[in-house]
Amino acid sequence: MSLDYTQIPVVDWTLAQRDKPLFLSQLRGAMINVGFLYLSNHPVPMDLVDRVTALTPKFFALPQAVKDSVDMANSAHFHGYLRVGGDDGNPDTREQFNFGGDRVCRYKEGEPEYLKLHGDALWPDDAVLPGYRETMLDYYKRLEDMSYELTSYISEALGLQAHELHELFGSDRSKLQPRCKALRYPASPPGTTGVGSGIGAHADNSLLTYLLQVTEQSCLQVMNHSKEWVPVPPIRGTFVINLGRALEKVTHRVVIATTHRVLSPSGTDARYSLGFFSSLAMHIRAADMKFEFPPEVLDMKRARDERINDTTEFRYTEKDHRLAGDVVLEEKIKTHPMATLRFYPSLFGKFFPDGLPKHLVAH
Numbered sequence: 001m002s003l004d005y006t007q008i009p010v011v012d013w014t015l016a017q018r019d020k021p022l023f024l025s026q027l028r029g030a031m032i033n034v035g036f037l038y039l040s041n042h043p044v045p046m047d048l049v050d051r052v053t054a055l056t057p058k059f060f061a062l063p064q065a066v067k068d069s070v071d072m073a074n075s076a077h078f079h080g081y082l083r084v085g086g087d088d089g090n091p092d093t094r095e096q097f098n099f100g101g102d103r104v105c106r107y108k109e110g111e112p113e114y115l116k117l118h119g120d121a122l123w124p125d126d127a128v129l130p131g132y133r134e135t136m137l138d139y140y141k142r143l144e145d146m147s148y149e150l151t152s153y154i155s156e157a158l159g160l161q162a163h164e165l166h167e168l169f170g171s172d173r174s175k176l177q178p179r180c181k182a183l184r185y186p187a188s189p190p191g192t193t194g195v196g197s198g199i200g201a202h203a204d205n206s207l208l209t210y211l212l213q214v215t216e217q218s219c220l221q222v223m224n225h226s227k228e229w230v231p232v233p234p235i236r237g238t239f240v241i242n243l244g245r246a247l248e249k250v251t252h253r254v255v256i257a258t259t260h261r262v263l264s265p266s267g268t269d270a271r272y273s274l275g276f277f278s279s280l281a282m283h284i285r286a287a288d289m290k291f292e293f294p295p296e297v298l299d300m301k302r303a304r305d306e307r308i309n310d311t312t313e314f315r316y317t318e319k320d321h322r323l324a325g326d327v328v329l330e331e332k333i334k335t336h337p338m339a340t341l342r343f344y345p346s347l348f349g350k351f352f353p354d355g356l357p358k359h360l361v362a363h
């Protein structure tokens, strides 16, 4: 019999108003022991969720030429469309559209190059998909607000002052640009076996990821501490929230990033989802963040580590001593050579000394 969790806890946002100690204790349990949760009765209006749900498949149904016109190769900020296989030729079977809220790019000659990461997203013309940009930006703004509020609750749930984890965002919210991704996972063709990696097992680099499962297929799975895959079926009216590596590091593993994957849907219908990824402010180094957790939280961590038989001591990696902006830039450069070639020519030479990877040359 498994001693580990086999279901993902549901935390009700409105409980914070009715019984805050109970809410915080549920949140603490979900964060420390699971690392995945459903958030129900959340503050994002359901009519906005419905509009986003209707528009997401419509974006991907646009003619290929329209999607290619907003290809990520045209964005210095790594926003835009990626076809199946993306730029990096990865084996994941999904199409994606990456965007962020409108931001003015603050980069100027001589400034750190990571400042180029932030800037306007690429959008299809409004005549082609009326209301898409406005609706997605409205959704994005609501998610930003919710992520701020949830971060205070998590701070309190982990025994800190409500504002403490906000240090991870820096002092100026306008200098952040969390990333949003609309995703389409095509169905595995009938009769095929062995395929079916929508996205393979991974943990996110984010602090926290907020997922809206737009369609009804149950394809998302999380690995529990006994290395069993636990399904995370969509529950209407909820967000799925999962813990990323950045939050694991800055809490010194009081909370642990969760491994998860998405199987390609069976049958004929594609699966759609929307991810919102909150991250460290770009001028911050993960290793500079220090939080003093109270004994009861550290006791819960210790009890979990003993239960899952993982008492490895937390250690920083070399990357954790670098600015978060530099780390993200390097990761984007490595995975998106086309945009790099155009907008970061000096870095292109450094990371791709032999020129464009083969799978892109014929393109």
Ligand SMILES: O=C(O)CCC(=O)C(=O)O
Binding pocket: 181, 183, 199, 204, 211, 213, 220, 260, 261, 262, 273, 274, 275
């Ligand atoms: O599509 C989903 O539900 C999850 C996507 C995901 O894990 C990711 O993009 O990191």
Ligand SMILES: [Fe+2]
Binding pocket: 202, 203, 204, 209, 260
């Ligand atoms: Fe993920």
